[in-house]
Amino acid sequence: MGITHIRTPKNFVLEERLERYADGFETHPKTFAGAWAEACYPLPCDAINASARQHRNRFDRVELDLGCGKGSFIIQMAQKHPGTLFLGMDSEPLCIAYAAQYILESGLRNVLVIPRGADALPEVFAPGELDAITLNFSTPYPRAHDARRRLTTIDRLLVYRKVLAPSGTLMLRTDSQPLRDWTLTQLEATGFRTLWVSDDARADHPEFPASEYETRLVERGARIWGVCATPDREPSPEQLALGRKANPSLMSYLPDDLESLDYVPLGMEDAVKNAINRRRRAARRQ
Numbered sequence: 001m002g003i004t005h006i007r008t009p010k011n012f013v014l015e016e017r018l019e020r021y022a023d024g025f026e027t028h029p030k031t032f033a034g035a036w037a038e039a040c041y042p043l044p045c046d047a048i049n050a051s052a053r054q055h056r057n058r059f060d061r062v063e064l065d066l067g068c069g070k071g072s073f074i075i076q077m078a079q080k081h082p083g084t085l086f087l088g089m090d091s092e093p094l095c096i097a098y099a100a101q102y103i104l105e106s107g108l109r110n111v112l113v114i115p116r117g118a119d120a121l122p123e124v125f126a127p128g129e130l131d132a133i134t135l136n137f138s139t140p141y142p143r144a145h146d147a148r149r150r151l152t153t154i155d156r157l158l159v160y161r162k163v164l165a166p167s168g169t170l171m172l173r174t175d176s177q178p179l180r181d182w183t184l185t186q187l188e189a190t191g192f193r194t195l196w197v198s199d200d201a202r203a204d205h206p207e208f209p210a211s212e213y214e215t216r217l218v219e220r221g222a223r224i225w226g227v228c229a230t231p232d233r234e235p236s237p238e239q240l241a242l243g244r245k246a247n248p249s250l251m252s253y254l255p256d257d258l259e260s261l262d263y264v265p266l267g268m269e270d271a272v273k274n275a276i277n278r279r280r281r282a283a284r285r286q
């Protein structure tokens, strides 16, 4: 079983887990659209005096980790930034069960997970509600055929533009230079302005804690590629059309000399091996 699969431990009953850790996730997220910062604010009324309550009855910021996995990134962020509400979304119930467990065990009151996939974004958040969206090690779907499933397609980026505040940020961190570089074409097409682009985001942006995947992939020799961008001018139809023409196969963003790669991004191992073998066979035929 590869690193992309989540192992289910023996005697693990998902429904039981979800029931036990139900306070760590929100099953009716649409109800909170437009009101996350207030609705989730932990107001221990007897502990907060009236004047403090007047001045402070909402979180300062709301940040989303889309594809949050088991939630380690948002839990660490919530520890560091108590005035911010951190929400995690993931389409995989097993991840939600783990994330909810770890959230409850942390005792933190500014972090919560939502058992929904990216398609639900426009129903779960009001326009301009999010201060940041983070995509940590998003599933890369390297084949052209699957490109529409990536979390940084033009269509997804147009949705992020809507739910992000005007000065909000979208950050991608990944072990895949091809995914980062393809994402740059999609960001440009959708009128995002890049705030930073990094070929070593761990060194350049140590303020962001490591997610589960980051820890595992760095152990295997990965470097972290990143980009952070903010919505800028509305994209023109020509700009969008140009972005839709970007080569969707992530193979085309790898260097020509595949044999020189000291690390192959997650999900591209077989494709790289096959391409190397094809080239060797072709060279032998010449």
Ligand SMILES: C[S@@+](CC[C@H](N)C(=O)[O-])C[C@H]1O[C@@H](n2cnc3c(N)ncnc32)[C@H](O)[C@@H]1O
Pocket (backbone or CB within 6 Å): 066, 067, 068, 069, 070, 089, 090, 091, 092, 095, 116, 117, 118, 119, 135, 136, 137, 138, 139, 211, 212, 213, 214
């Ligand atoms: C490679 S894992 C990364 C998990 C975590 N962000 C990390 O860095 O450790 C990708 C995660 O994205 C989730 N995912 C994939 N497609 C999604 C979608 N359309 N909406 C929400 N989550 C998605 C998967 O269930 C998985 O948990």
